[in-house]
Amino acid sequence: MTKTGLTDRLIKNAKAGSNTIRFRDNSSDPALKGFMLQILPSGLKTFVLSYTSPESGTRRFIKLGTYPAMSLKEGREAARQSRQILDKGLDPIAYAEQLKLDALTEQEKQNKHGTVEELFKFYLLDLEMDLKRAVKQVKSIYGRDIGPCIGHLKCCEVSSEHIIDIIATIENRGAPTLANRTRAYLRAAFTFGQHCKASPRWKKNKELPDFNISINPVIDTKKAPGENRVANHHLNxxxxxxxxxxxxxxxxxxxxxxxxxxxxxxxxxxxxxxxxxxxxxxxxxxxxxxxxxxxxxxxxxxxxxxxxxxxxxxxxxxxxxxxxxxxxxxxxxxxxxxxxxxxxxxxxxxxxxxxxxxxxxxxxxxxxxxxxxxxxxxxxxxxxxxxxxxxxxxxxxxxxxxxxxxxxxxxxxxxxxxxxxxxxxxxxxxxxxxx
Structure with missing residues (x-):
């Protein structure tokens, strides 16, 4: 191992040998302790950090990046970040692996989150169980105006803007009453998705996905103006x-x-x-x-x-x-x-x-x-x-x-x-x- 101050010129001109060569960065900065350039016999140049794991007590090397994709300046910054993790008593390699595992776990959770299509599937089943006459109309509205727009989205991805677009499209067809009816069904469906896991009817249903709805996206939307209400109309x-x-x-x-x-x-x-x-x-x-x-x-x-x-x-x-x-x-x-x-x-x-x-x-x-x-x-x-x-x-x-x-x-x-x-x-x- 050669102790020298790493420079861009040195790194560029360094040649591979028959064995792995390491050039330690001879820096007075304690945050760069153990930072070095590693050259494999194949010629691959990699910035690495040598350290003693606070968890196992063994000597370890963590790869920071490959030159020239990672510059010397970027390599030193990566080394400083790894030293910050060490200062917290954590092993940078184990820490990185845990981050990857957490990311995969989170992705798996997101993949299991229910879509709007699944939400309406179970919402309609709930209406049918309650013998609601609206089932046929909800199916029709979903198939025509909701499904094609947001059916593929995870429920947690749906925003108020999505809902506003749907309501505006129907309103622009000259159907404000239908627009508000659609808004009402959307609100009811997302409310169902928020609370269905706590319902005795659905609590133990293993097919019911987690819709992960923290806020009902319909709440902050407004009704379409100009609705033709005839709820109080009667003939004399x-x-x-x-x-x-x-x-x-x-x-x-x-x-x-x-x-x-x-x-x-x-x-x-x-x-x-x-x-x-x-x-x-x-x-x-x-x-x-x-x-x-x-x-x-x-x-x-x-x-x-x-x-x-x-x-x-x-x-x-x-x-x-x-x-x-x-x-x-x-x-x-x-x-x-x-x-x-x-x-x-x-x-x-x-x-x-x-x-x-x-x-x-x-x-x-x-x-x-x-x-x-x-x-x-x-x-x-x-x-x-x-x-x-x-x-x-x-x-x-x-x-x-x-x-x-x-x-x-x-x-x-x-x-x-x-x-x-x-x-x-x-x-x-x-x-x-x-x-």
Whole structure:
């Protein structure tokens, strides 16, 4: 080993020998103690640091870098950094190996972190377990607007900017309501990802990845402006009279017109009417029994009881008309292409939209815009205006009551009170449409 002050010229001109040659840097700087140039017989020149390991007490050499890729100045700086590690009582080689191991471990953890695609997979499963009707819509929105944009990203990589881009794209299509609905589903999905590991349902699920969501990226985003909210919209009694008289073959297909009338006459939900089966109706008992599994609030229906809707002869006259168009299907409103399936709410929404806004060369007057679900609110409002009490209206419409008494103790079906309410409504409706 040769002791000399290392210079760029010396290093450049140094020749390889038959054995390994080392030139120690003869520096007075204690931080460069053991710093040297090593030349292998192959001619490879490497900066190394010789030191005694504080962990094992053995003499060791750590390679700092290869010349000329690493300059002499850079080599000395690398030696100083290794000496700083030694001053802390650590072995630089063992320390570097531990850093590599930690980096690999961290990379493995990141590789195991769930993607947005996996997040929505389990979020949808969670919705299905809770019997949520939104499942179909969430799948559609994810497939169209979310998955193509961020589905491949780890959930921990998603930022508010990603969410804003998605919402802005939908808003720019002229669909602010859908934009805000998408934002709501994204927020709910990321909230699920944050807390699912603590949920009894998912805690022991070994397939559920760690989504590593520290902050919900949707929280700091804003809703799209200009949303067309119709949540408080309902028809007045003159609108109902006019609607009942106008809808029919000329303005709407007969089956969809009858679906509208049945909604008005019963006050039930759109899906409950469109998916109704003939077996649910008992003309002798004047009763419509909606099975528990078909109710919107079936997840909250702890008793799993069906919803009983009392009917009158007025309703069964409507059912007789509906029977003319349902054919042999078990459903009141069978799908046109597959009679084994019921009509969808989209088909009714489209029919109502065309009715309210005549298309093409039609000279028919437009009708005040409404959505099929507004008819349930219309029933609730007008039934109240004629003196039917709120509790009876709620019972007729099958609202889920969440107080302890209703959930666990109250098993009275209120059929008598509901029947009186329905009869009162039917008499009022018959008088209205006869004007």
């Amino acid at each position: 009694k003159e609108d109902v009279r006019k609607l009942w008289c106008l809808i029919g073959v000329a303005a709407m297909s007969p089956d969809m017109a009858l679906a509208i009338k049945l909604l008005i006459a019963t006050g039930q939900r759109v899906e409950e009417v469109l998916c109704a089966a003939w077996a649910e109706f008992d003309q002798q008992e004047l009763l419509w029994t909606i099975p528990a599994e078909r109710r919107k609030n079936r997840g909250k229906n702890k008793s799993k009881e069906p919803h009983l809707v009392p009917l009158t002869e007025f309703h069964f006259h409507l059912l007789d008309e509906i029977k003319q168009y349902s054919g042999t299907s078990r459903f009141l409103f069978p799908h046109h292409l597959d009679a084994s399936q019921p009509r969808t709410s989209d088909s009714l929404s489209q029919a109502v939209s065309r009715f309210c806004s005549p298309q093409g060369k039609s000279k028919r007057e437009s009708f005040p815009k409404f959505a099929p679900r507004d008819l349930r609110r219309t029933w609730k409002t007008l039934a109240g205006s004629i003196g039917i009490g709120l509790e009876v209206r709620n019972k007729i419409q099958g609202h889920a009551f969440q107080d302890i008494g209703s959930i666990h103790y109250d098993r009275y079906d209120y059929l008598k009170e509901k029947r009186l309410g329905i009869e009162q409504w039917t008499h009022w409706l018959e008088a209205l449409i006869s004007q």
